[in-house]
Amino acid sequence: MKARVTVMLKNGVLDPQGEAVHHALDALGFDGVNGVRQGKVILLELAETDAAAAEKNVGEMCEKLLANTVIESYSIEIL
């Protein structure tokens, strides 16, 4: 079983990397982009076979290590 964790800076937290990408897109002529946020994706390969148990376990991993919940939000997909 695999899990995909997406970690993003929370809304309202300045994302300089996203801003830089946004500026570059503007410079390339891609207008109409209203905002860019950049985060990270972490793929986990799990021995667990029960989706609910896997999601709970990955949630604990996020709270403890994978995300800094002061500044970041996370979402979990069980694949």
Next chain:
Amino acid sequence: MRVGIVVFPGSNCDRDLEVAFRAAGADVTMIWHKETSLPKGLDMIGVPGGFSFGDYLRCGAIAAQSPICRAVVDHAKAGGYVLGVCNGFQILTETGLLPGALLRNANLKYICKTIPLTVENTDSAYTSGYSQGEQVMFPIAHHDGNYTADADTVARLEGDGRVAFRYADNPNGSTADIAGIFSQNRRVLGMMPHPERAADAKHGGTDGQALFRAVVGAMQHA
């Protein structure tokens, strides 16, 4: 007065911190990050700057989960002194000992230069050797030094006099120009600038010496 300095893979300021503490008169013990307990009788712990675990995941996130950090947190919670510099500051926020977090610098650039700081609060073992509002020159060298915390946290830090140092000319976008903060009991100090790199005239500055002398002196009289 006995100081323990934690050694993580990738940290490159552990020996600088050791030299600065020794010059101020402390006995220093280096502690490998895989140790699960601190040597007996330590008065304070230094968490050095550098790039622990290659800054992977987030700066300081992996170091904050290392076995020794549980002991460092226990030491602080029992009233012990802890100084975290640069990556050490990032580690202390990741452990939750200090509030807030360090984001990528607002201009996205790694900054390495000596800059002016204002001493905001002299009522601590670390800053008693300075005068209130004094300007000091400390080096910075960081890519993720943009201090952030929610408005309530910043208001609490300001109200309780827990801002230790402020940037005179904010280089990285930090909220309220914050360069260093204390814990509630002012025994934990986390700061992005490097006092240990301003503790020897041969390195271009001595403004950091007063910090090490003050804290070592405070321990010796305790």
